[in-house]
Amino acid sequence: MTLTREEPRVQDLTPALEAVDIVKRFDGVHALSGARLSVRPGEIHALLGENGAGKSTLIKIVTGIYSPDGGQILRGGELVEFANVRVAHRAGIVALYQELSIVPTISVAENILLGEQLPSRAGIVDQASLRRRARQQLDRLNQKIPLRRLAGSLSPVQQTMVALARALATDARVLILDEPTASLTDHEIRDLFAVLRSLRDEGVAIVYVSHRLEEVFELCDRLTIMRNGETIVTKDVADSTIDEVISTMVGRSAGDLYPERGTATTTVAITVTNLQGRRVKNISFTAHAGEVLGIGGLAGSGRSELLRILSGSQKHRSGEIVVGGATLPSSPGVGRALDAGIALVPEERRSQGVILRASIQDNIALANIPEVSALGWVRGAQIVEMAKRGMTDLQIKARGPRQHVGELSGGNQQKVVLAKMLARKPKVLLMDEPTRGIDVGTKAEIYRLIRQLAAEGTAVIAVSSELPELIGMSDRILIMHEGEVSGEVAAEGADDELLLSYCYGKTD
Amino acid sequence: GCSGSGGGGDAAKPFKVIAFTSGNQTPVGAWWVKAVTQKADELGWDLTMIQGDFDFQKMNPAVESAIGQGADAILDGYTDVASIGSIVTAAKDADIPIFAMDSATKESDAFAINITANQQQIADSTVNALDKAVGGLKGKSVMVIGHDPHPGIRERASLAEKAFTAAGATIAGGDIQKVKSPATGRTEALALVADYLTAHPNGLDAVWVGWDDAALGAAKALTEAGSSAKVTGVDATSEAIAQIEAGGNFLATVEQPWPSILDSLVGHMTAFHKDGTLPKTKFEAVDTTLVDASNAATITPSDKLK
Amino acid sequence: MTRTFTVAAPARSVGRLLLHGGTVVALVALIVFFFAMRPDVFLTFVNVKNILFQVSILAIIAGAQTVVMVVGDFDLSVGATSSLAGAVAASLMLTGVPIVPAILVALGVGLLVGLVNGLLIAYVNLSAFVATLATMTSVIGVAYLVTAGTTLFDLPAEFNNLGQGRLFNIPLPVYIAIVISIILWAALRFTTVGRQWHAIGGSVEVSRLSGVNVRRARLLAFTIAGLVSAIGGILLAARLGSASAVQGGDNMMFSVAAVFLGMTVIKSGVANLGGTMVGVAIIGVMSNGLNILGVNAYVQQVVTGLIIIAAVTLSSLKTRER
């Protein structure tokens, strides 16, 4: 299995898909200005770049969702124009798009064979064949998901796997995956990689977008780096190093990803005693002002639920939460929790973090209504000022505070969420997967911000599925397993294997 | 309760009557339901009363299933013959006569008898009243407002239009103006007249309206535009009568003698009960009373019938 | 948004079943109540037949509405389209056109209205609400023109027989409603386009990006809704032996109410034909029962609203936000 590190076989060198000098403007702003991408059959090609570099836009252009304002697309050497996704599908080009996965109200099997894939005879769906083929795809990914379940009832991880299964089921000759692993854990990632490698060996051209560079170096054959809507370089992975890639992406040399740890105070910021939720049980811990407390665990271990309870957005059955000396009521609601000084940066940015069709300033003001209003009236000047402050502090790249958040790249959207919550000056900041789908440069910024907040006396509680991140950003780490805390370690010099064993439920 | 037949004799079972009306949400409809129930009580009928609030999809099956269970006679109040084709068929099949009031404007095979107000006379009396009020219709501009879904209104509106044209008046807008929904009749008529008057300042000498509710809207529009044109309506609602007494633009309305029509219909039914005689004519148009300032005080408004 | 969490509920306890099927429970409760009040009348063969007869046309139109609502849209024009189709058929027959061609033309008119709705919504991207509101308005206007505002009657007996005839003492419309419901149910459940409708209703964007021809599928849904509404309207004309521009106009509101009631019947909360029929039954039983009890028409109207609220509330208890 792992002798794949050899040179890609020199077979057909005509690119399976080639995009030349693509230009795309949104509202007069260049999202792409001279983007190029050339993928050969039988290779896994990484598409890299900072948030907002234009990766997703490029993908949407080669699959017919957007029409380019300039440039050409060649499929197997021939000039093509895709009027819509279906035309691109028929040309063998299929993509799994960022942050759009499943149809919640139909079954798993139907999700996997959605669209023109649905097996039918004379317009009647062939149920047996439907289930057989769906089962095949899930087997490839080692998933045991019941085929008749409604996809909306699956866990986020399972939903991603179903979406992946759909992309794999298309028999695409060019398969494009936009950050497929953002919400997956190691286990699923490994299964996915095995499938991708075997597809490559069958001659499929694969474009792989990810911010996890370790993955890229493990999986991919060649890479293309984009910056500010332009393609900077395409080369073999074997000829590159992570540092070099990072500096090409950001246009400067990469500093240290994680900042120095600080010193936690002895002031208790939050005490949780015997918390019981739906899936979380017996949770007790304390976090101090100035401390970064990391929370790890496998998907579904209840980390997000814990944060939701702490933030007041979900009720708990019993237990006590004490913040700054005051006990929170049993179901405080988000508003009361915010007033008490607890703020949450949620997991799903687009559906929980930002209102896409509202401006940056309105998004930021939303959680800060008391501060930007008086006697029930909002004060426009203060909103603008607050937004501008947030945008400068967090270096949000946008035309101005009035730009709609939906037009920002993922990383900048995440910064808007942060800005919104930081304006509340929380005592305890809860962050659920704070760097999901965010490029290395921005990641480093966010770690630095977290540290800076801690230094100013905030207690930061951050959930992460990436072990290196967990270790790098935290002072102390709690690991959860099936709703309970299974272990606690100091982050400094923490041992990967020990953390993993806690993740799988081993307690000391 | 009602004790069968007073005189004893051979009346083994009571006279079985199905009564239905589509208009029970209107004041007249509500009076009819009460009056028929009362009469049935007095006469010892076995009455099935079905109310349809204009929903024929609901009413027709209910009536038909009552027919299916057997009856001696059917009494229809204010329901257009056009809308009850399926009931008529069912009644014919079961050989049960339908006694109707205000259910068609012409003779119809559907009914043993249909008694209604005389539309021609309604049109004539109102047109006459307007003629007198405006000092002769010749060359005058008259707006006629109708409502097609109601057969009575439709009939009298077209008769009125003919009468106006014959008298040498011009029909404002060239044709009968149509109100679409009875629910918004007053507002629609108000807008029609107001807009016409802006387009043709002082362009109206009279407005003839097929029923009082819309006539009240027309009168209001005239008052607001400062016009002295006169309006007539039909129905003799208390609101119209009050306006007539107040002496504004509202000139006259028409009283239709519903209680006496019902009485004579019940008379026909009693006769039929006794020995199976059916009325000699199938259609009877009863004369109406024009209500104007001179007699307004003596009229019982149609929404105050007891 | 809450949908995701409903499914995570505990096992199938009786309580849960009750809550889940709140609408079904409401239907049963209504039946039991009316039966208890008038045991001599309510569940007799004649009355049940009566109820079926009364709701059969609503059932057809609610079926049309279900299709559109599965796709996540609305069709406010179903009632108007049905009136227009009835009016067109009637006026053609009155001018001497034979029954079959008259019906075919009327069906064609319904199909055309549906097609226009579909084009406006799927291809011009109008919101379903505005588009069907606008077509509803125009279609009623056209129906007024076709009928000259009157009620057309004196239709051929064979035509009326379609709506008034019986087979084994059960009115024909009941059979027709059942057949159409079964066809629509099967289409929604077993055909590729039916599954595509469900997918689009779940997420337009994911469906589109997965290669579903979203526009064509939506176009088809509205077209079918127009056609089926026309069937309902023609039957109504045959059933009443007459046609007017406004007849059956209430069917629009009632059809939406029925579909909504039906959505509460199943776990996923999606429009579904079985549920719609439960909704139709509630509406039918309620109006018939209240009539039988002789409840004042105004009070009936008040009670109708209350019962709809009660039924939906009962079901919605399960989806309560955490």
Added chain:
Amino acid sequence: MTRTFTVAAPARSVGRLLLHGGTVVALVALIVFFFAMRPDVFLTFVNVKNILFQVSILAIIAGAQTVVMVVGDFDLSVGATSSLAGAVAASLMLTGVPIVPAILVALGVGLLVGLVNGLLIAYVNLSAFVATLATMTSVIGVAYLVTAGTTLFDLPAEFNNLGQGRLFNIPLPVYIAIVISIILWAALRFTTVGRQWHAIGGSVEVSRLSGVNVRRARLLAFTIAGLVSAIGGILLAARLGSASAVQGGDNMMFSVAAVFLGMTVIKSGVANLGGTMVGVAIIGVMSNGLNILGVNAYVQQVVTGLIIIAAVTLSSLKTRER
């Protein structure tokens, strides 16, 4: 979903502006057309006053609808609530209650209906469509009971004056509509709850997680809609000098149409008061203009639908995919 792609249009050209403001263009086109047809009448002071008078009550009710639609909901009961409020005020005054208390009670009734809607929707989690459909049904029933099915009249002259009086030769309802519109506009734009309504309309979940009391805000929106509808209904009663259970029922459909037309006026496609007023103006100008031209009522109805489609289509060209 398509919204994301809307922005793909070329730079701020005149053409784009035209497309953007399709609805405004449609309004201007209507005005120009009617003016060209009847230059002597259409833009005269009297006629403009006439139009304003005719739309003032619709404007108020459409304002109520706008609030609810900003939150992402619907209120089908606005028309019924307005009729009920008018009926309550009228019947109280007829039994001798002085004008001010009668009006206050009627406003209270409207508020109560709105409150019930809000509770059902925000706290019992019913869909706005079913909940307001059900309350609409019940409220009409109650209005029938209040009026006993008749039209109440003979209201005190001072009351009627509210709807029929003039100031500087302009009818009072016009002023009232303007004041209410400005208040609602300011509330939507400058108050905290207004910002919260917009946020909830954008995403319920994000708003909730940002500490917005979503339920309370929605409750408030429906309550205000009920109250404002009641104002509209009381004014309508005063304007007509009478009150019935159904008067003003068509304001519901028209209010929704106006808000939808207005949504096309601004880029983000959200309900907005300015846009709603453009929508109201279109509806008013159209019906007045067609009346002035003496167009047959049935044809008017057809044309109304077509013009709504044309206006919305024009605006939606910009939202065309790709």
